[in-house]
Amino acid sequence: MNTVSFFGRELPVIYEVDCIVVGGGTAGATAAISALSEQAKTLVIEKTISLGGTQTNALVSPMMPTYVKGQRVNRLIIERLNKEIETNDGTTTCSWFNTETLSFVLEVLITERGGHILYDANYVDCIKEDNRITHIVINTCAGLIAAKAKTFVDATADAIVSRTAGVPVTSGNEDGQNQQISFRFEMGGIDISALRAFILSQHETFCQIENPNFFEIAMVPGKGHVLEPLFRKGLAEGYLKEEDLRYFQAFTQPGKPGVMSFNCPHIPDIYQTTDPRLRSKAVIKGREMIRRLTKFLPQYLPGFENSYLLKEATQLGIRESYRIIGQYVMTEHDYINRARFQDGIARGDWYIDVHSVTKEHVEKPKFSRGEYYEIPYRALVTEQISNLIVAGRHISSTFLMQASLRIQPTVRDIGEAAGLACAYAIKHDIALNKLNGAILRSQLGMGEL
Numbered sequence: 374m375n376t377v378s379f380f381g382r383e384l385p386v387i388y389e390v391d392c393i394v395v396g397g398g399t400a401g402a403t404a405a406i407s408a409l410s411e412q413a414k415t416l417v418i419e420k421t422i423s424l425g426g427t428q429t430n431a432l433v434s435p436m437m438p439t440y441v442k443g444q445r446v447n448r449l450i451i452e453r454l455n456k457e458i459e460t461n462d463g464t465t466t467c468s469w470f471n472t473e474t475l476s477f478v479l480e481v482l483i484t485e486r487g488g489h490i491l492y493d494a495n496y497v498d499c500i501k502e503d504n505r506i507t508h509i510v511i512n513t514c515a516g517l518i519a520a521k522a523k524t525f526v527d528a529t530a531d532a533i534v535s536r537t538a539g540v541p542v543t544s545g546n547e548d549g550q551n552q553q554i555s556f557r558f559e560m561g562g563i564d565i566s567a568l569r570a571f572i573l574s575q576h577e578t579f580c581q582i583e584n585p586n587f588f589e590i591a592m593v594p595g596k597g598h599v600l601e602p603l604f605r606k607g608l609a610e611g612y613l614k615e616e617d618l619r620y621f622q623a624f625t626q627p628g629k630p631g632v633m634s635f636n637c638p639h640i641p642d643i644y645q646t647t648d649p650r651l652r653s654k655a656v657i658k659g660r661e662m663i664r665r666l667t668k669f670l671p672q673y674l675p676g677f678e679n680s681y682l683l684k685e686a687t688q689l690g691i692r693e694s695y696r697i698i699g700q701y702v703m704t705e706h707d708y709i710n711r712a713r714f715q716d717g718i719a720r721g722d723w724y725i726d727v728h729s730v731t732k733e734h735v736e737k738p739k740f741s742r743g744e745y746y747e748i749p750y751r752a753l754v755t756e757q758i759s760n761l762i763v764a765g766r767h768i769s770s771t772f773l774m775q776a777s778l779r780i781q782p783t784v785r786d787i788g789e790a791a792g793l794a795c796a797y798a799i800k801h802d803i804a805l806n807k808l809n810g811a812i813l814r815s816q817l818g819m820g821e822l
């Protein structure tokens with residue numbers, strides 16, 4: 374077996390492929406399917422044992438509504454999901470899923486195209502020659518091993534590959550503070566019909582979905598939600614603390630009757646997502662808050678009488694951490710101007726949705742249906758490394774712009790472009806950071822400007 378030298382040790386090179394995708398999350402899984410569809414031999418390195426990342430392991434569902442027509446791989450994933458579960462609620466353009474079905478579908482879409490997945494494998498570092506990555510170093514059950522490729526996709530959401538390769542990054546807002554962290558969970562044993570009947574009887578307008586298989590509830594203090602008096606009562610009677618009332622939201626999960634997924638708690642007082650000690654503190658704090666919420670709900674909310682904590686996320690809900698500084702840095706002006714680029718390779722239309730720790734929610738005016746901005750290929754590639762591309766919430770953008778492009782349908786489309794770019798770069802022997810994104814735009818069927 375080939376070996377490679379890493380700080381005086383010889384590491385076995387256990388894979389040699391065209392494209393390595395580090396991180397099998399929302400963008401990474403899509404990038405892998407895209408590269409494989411173009412016949413690039415592809416390996417996914419994933420530190421957990423399921424694909425989907427934030428969507429599945431952080432329990433973040435559903436996919437936000439969008440009027441941008443998703444690209445081919447996004448549609449393929451949804452088509453496959455539809456064979457297993459109902460993803461369309463008939464009212465919104467959200468795409469609903471449950472986490473296990475999504476992980477399974479992503480895995481099948483990769484393996485049936487001949488892709489390799491290395492689970493339980495933590496990216497540690499890279500080995501470079503000049504401005505190219507030649508190998509990556511991975512921590513596995515067998516200890517440190519290496520894998521070699523022609524192109525690399527950093528889909529880690531924390532820009533780990535980029536940082537270790539020497540790409541400059543930034544993080545947080547002008548005060549260096551990141552978006553709010555959430556620790557999501559699921560409850561089972563909920564009588565959804567009784568819950569719906571109660572909420573609608575109180576004239577709540579939050580959920581407009583008529584399809585009885587889908588429902589959502591929310592409580593943000595001061596926003597007029599009918600649940601607020603119930604939460605205030607729980608607070609007065611000692612079930613909850615003030616911090617539990619910061620943000621509350623829950624969604625049904627198709628294919629899991631009686632189950633809801635909770636987009637909370639919001640972790641108070643932790644302002645940095647790039648400090649490993651604070652991430653651990655957030656887990657401990659969140660777990661304590663989940664315990665209070667899951668004791669409160671059966672006592673106070675009709676439909677929850679027999680409910681129980683079904684599972685906690687195995688990954689924290691990190692909205693934003695590091696962002697690379699690439700060849701083009703997207704800004705909120707691109708959002709406001711509905712920017713178009715010759716090398717636009719994906720489109721977004723979600724508003725600037727900041728769950729801010731320093732200010733209240735920052736929102737820029739939402740788009741009208743059909744409006745969108747484009748994401749240029751240059752926001753995915755760097756000056757420093759010729760065979761690296763970034764896919765996910767950590768592409769090159771400002772804090773505010775990231776708050777729009779971070780949603781799942783958009784990062785999937787970014788992932789598809791990244792996978793296609795790797796295949797194209799290999800086929801035509803071009804460096805990823807010299808590739809003209811306008812070519813990809815046309816291959817993605819996005820038309821000319």
Ligand SMILES: Cc1cc2nc3c(=O)[nH]c(=O)nc-3n(C[C@H](O)[C@H](O)[C@H](O)COP(=O)(O)OP(=O)(O)OC[C@H]3O[C@@H](n4cnc5c(N)ncnc54)[C@H](O)[C@@H]3O)c2cc1C
Pocket residue numbers: 395396397398399400401418419420421424425426427428431433434435436437494495496497528529530531533554555636689690691692764765766767779780781782784
């Ligand atoms: C609380 C919360 C609520 C949200 N709500 C919504 C919503 O309702 N709808 C919506 O559309 N979007 C929502 N979003 C945004 C969206 O879910 C994320 O921005 C998006 O899923 C991120 O995708 P990604 O591919 O960039 O990262 P991820 O999906 O997180 O993928 C990163 C992957 O890299 C892996 N990885 C990381 N480091 C390593 C390493 N060293 N070695 C190997 N693997 C590694 C991780 O395990 C993971 O699988 C929400 C986000 C959060 C946090």
